[in-house]
Amino acid sequence: EAQVTQNPRYLITVTGKKLTVTCSQNMNHEYMSWYRQDPGLGLRQIYYSMNVEVTDKGDVPEGYKVSRKEKRNFPLILESPSPNQTSLYFCASSLFGEGYNEQFFGPGTRLTVL
């Protein structure tokens, strides 16, 4: 089954404790992206990657890191989480090239930073 998976789905942590949210897709998509969703603000893009070893900042990259060492995986790293990073996070992937391609979203990760 074609899918995007994220782990963990739920996480409660404390300020400053490094964490990684994994994202994996099995559709051989070039483009992968991370979004955060906050009430009243819609989905905001954090980082995206157009292929292995190619990453770029979205609109809200501060406090986050990403890596793309393999085509299927695109982990999101919070080196020192803070309460303002409490949010619902989505990973998404799509084909790249023409740029018209729809995004396939993972199930979401709800993160709470105390």
Place this chain on the structure above:
Amino acid sequence: ILNVEQSPQSLHVQEGDSTNFTCSFPSSNFYALHWYRWETAKSPEALFVMTLNGDEKKKGRISATLNTKEGYSYLYIKGSQPEDSATYLCAFREAAGNKLTFGGGTRVLVKP
């Protein structure tokens, strides 16, 4: 940060009625406009990707139109059903860029 706006933020529709709502985006440097449907406790799912001015797309009772010159897209739901209740998101991609900018969404509640 690009300005992509959706209106209204929410609307209530009686079952069987038709409705429509708007996505506004920059009229310059247009590349593509996406529509997604997002049900509660699920992930957003793509409805349409629109690229050409005057484009019209249809999927079942849902359709969308695109005006790139004036920077807006309409999403229509004909004969709304309770299962149409969801948040509908539009997303804009500008030319010469790879970022996707989402609007805040229109939350639709269809009352039986």
